[in-house]
Amino acid sequence: MVRIADQKKDFPQWYLDVIEQADLSDYSSVKGCIIFKPYGYAIWEAIQRDLDDRIKKLGVQNAYFPLFIPESIIAKEKDHIEGFAPECAVVTHGGGKELSEKLYIRPTSETIIYSTFAKWIHSHRDLPLKINQWANIVRWEMRTRPFLRTMEFLWQEGHTAHSSKEDADNMAESVLKMYSDFDKETLAIPVLTGKKPEHEKFAGALYTLCTEALAKDGKVIQAGTSHNLGQGFSEAYEVSYLDKDEKRQMPWMTSWGVSTRLIGTLIVVHGDEKGLRLPPRIAPIQVVIVPIFKTDEERKKVLEIANSLNDSLEGIRVNIDDREGKSPGYKFNEWEVKGVPVRIEIGPKDLENKQAIIVRRDNGEKDAVPLDSINTDSMSALLDLIQKSLFEQAESFLQSNTRTTKSYEEFKKIIDNEGGFVWMPWDGESVTAEKIQSETKASIRLIDDSSGETDPYSEKPAKHMALYAKAY
């Protein structure tokens, strides 16, 4: 029987229970690394297919760079190595011998990719150069949580080079828009987007843009980042080109990525007391048909109808759950915890009435529907409705949990009680942000340029409105 903790009382346990019961991942014998089980991996495959199309539409081509980064290469960009070295796994032995140079396992691939761009970029005609790779990444983590924070994870990382800051700005912005469109349209997740404060930007970047989603427990989760890297990596890796006037120039880089963390984001944004709720666009199974019967004769008749329903739902990902030895109730629970958007129940009585019961996972609504009205068109329309409904529920939750205050006392109360996002004027000093974080656990997720207020913590003039939240 499916048993998951109460979402309202113990969200962290609820999260782990849902993952286990929905069969998304398993622990491995390597501390901090998870196994992506077939159902969890199928969600990632659906994410990949959709996002890969969007990435290619931005004129980006896929490629693949080595897993290993020699120490001499990774160490060239000082800010970068300082940020990442403590998180790296290091290979010291290979082929039975100690290596003369250590190999770092990529914690991200700016260094290996831009050192290669130096060979590929010579002329302004070589720009823009837009590359993406789907790859595994390793960052040493002590406190891990499946999907949300693991030592090894899967991601895509885009890396581009441009001839001007403006072009790089535009690229970073286009990617941010691509991510937020993808989050909205495919994952049914509303996100807030904007710029990270200096002290939260990517190691070695000029600035970092991000998408931030709100989990059901009021905590925020960073879903994607897009960096304008400026010319720092060009300088460190000696990437240069001759412009139209035959003058040597350094290109401007961007990098950006989203990871299997998105699976965790789906769970914490859409999940409810019964388990996962998957948006139809990325649900490995969109419709499950559960036949209900007692006798063998009933079984035969009901399965016949189930199969013909399946035939009339071409193009939709349908599963007929004809397992024996499991009760309908058991099956209902299982598909609910797995978040399948639509369940169709067919029993002997339904056959008499030439109908089926359709149950929506997003809101639990049950409807008796004539069998002959169930087809690809009607089901696609229902799936679109569910996709939209999940987004609207999440959007309404996000809006009602985004607040603005000019009082630090009120700020603390909101963070402590309701959680969610809080806009508050900020003096732009990292020390202020750090003090607020140590007092409340809320950090600045992104900043807005508009201001003219006073930072209620430091009582200095505010440089930005800052969006605070407790984060995953």
Next chain:
Amino acid sequence: MVRIADQKKDFPQWYLDVIEQADLSDYSSVKGCIIFKPYGYAIWEAIQRDLDDRIKKLGVQNAYFPLFIPESIIAKEKDHIEGFAPECAVVTHGGGKELSEKLYIRPTSETIIYSTFAKWIHSHRDLPLKINQWANIVRWEMRTRPFLRTMEFLWQEGHTAHSSKEDADNMAESVLKMYSDFDKETLAIPVLTGKKPEHEKFAGALYTLCTEALAKDGKVIQAGTSHNLGQGFSEAYEVSYLDKDEKRQMPWMTSWGVSTRLIGTLIVVHGDEKGLRLPPRIAPIQVVIVPIFKTDEERKKVLEIANSLNDSLEGIRVNIDDREGKSPGYKFNEWEVKGVPVRIEIGPKDLENKQAIIVRRDNGEKDAVPLDSINTDSMSALLDLIQKSLFEQAESFLQSNTRTTKSYEEFKKIIDNEGGFVWMPWDGESVTAEKIQSETKASIRLIDDSSGETDPYSEKPAKHMALYAKAY
């Protein structure tokens, strides 16, 4: 200008030149690791898409297991660790500290996967369990060659568990058939299939099946392997289940894989003196349109027709090469070295005659074709023809280079002069095979059961007919 070595005089240099000129891969700053450039990676993506569908049709589900294997896990299957330990890269430090247990980077994932199967398999109802993963692999190699032998490569590895030897036999055979169908239908590569001799089988397997292709230089290349692993891994990793009679049994495993080596195989099987020849099914660009013009007005007209041709070729992967500053001849050469199956040339004279010139990459044939007869149907038919023609050329080469002999003198002459495959009776002793290999460099690629002959080398009774060839 495109310059590649003479294929007949210096095949190894020809191979490297084709890879460079076709822009398939680049060397990296990590010895033995290559960079998959966009055009080379696009071939891999096409291979993945096609093969992934075939794998799923066998009832196999994708999943993902950790990159790292703890030393205590990998060491449990003795034959396996003995075979692979000398090839492994080893992580000794992580998060700035020396690790208490070394982590091996997967050289293949039997050990980490079957140690997990122990948690997943309890009852006969859990069998068969069929898992596949697409992953990167590291094997320490000193003598590397792009795609054919690299330290890091990409592959798929299938891992299945069954309740009987017969079921595992059937799985291993089904996979072998899937691979040879894929080689034939998608890659247009004919392969010989069969069983490896004992001394060439996978470390820890009961037996190994394989597909072997023949390169243009008369050397053989192993394209895929499928192993029946017996119960050795079940024993080592304590995987067991209760059968229908509530008796504890050990499952039988299979594992199987193909890798980015297939890209190298495509090059050495189909390549000619002009470069790559890609089978249409996996060609990233199936049709390239090269507009020919002198004046701006001609350019405008010709491009207009090129664009409308592109519109009428929906569903086909078309590229219009409208680059300025490159001559048509330069473009012809470039697309030939890149192996694009069909080139369409359109110049002002063609416009007058309402025709285009269609050039086939597989045989160089040129045809003037009425513009209004070029559409998705006619082009699909031509691409099918080219796919078939490439297979037939390779098949005819394979057949005329597969010989049988009962004389060791003749054997040596064939291996030295013509190369290719040679069937010869074998006494079944690895020492005989080793002596023959040290004298001729030819190894046994696979064996056939039928015999009754005498091994001409040892003059002992033959246990098998053995297929010898010099291998990559």
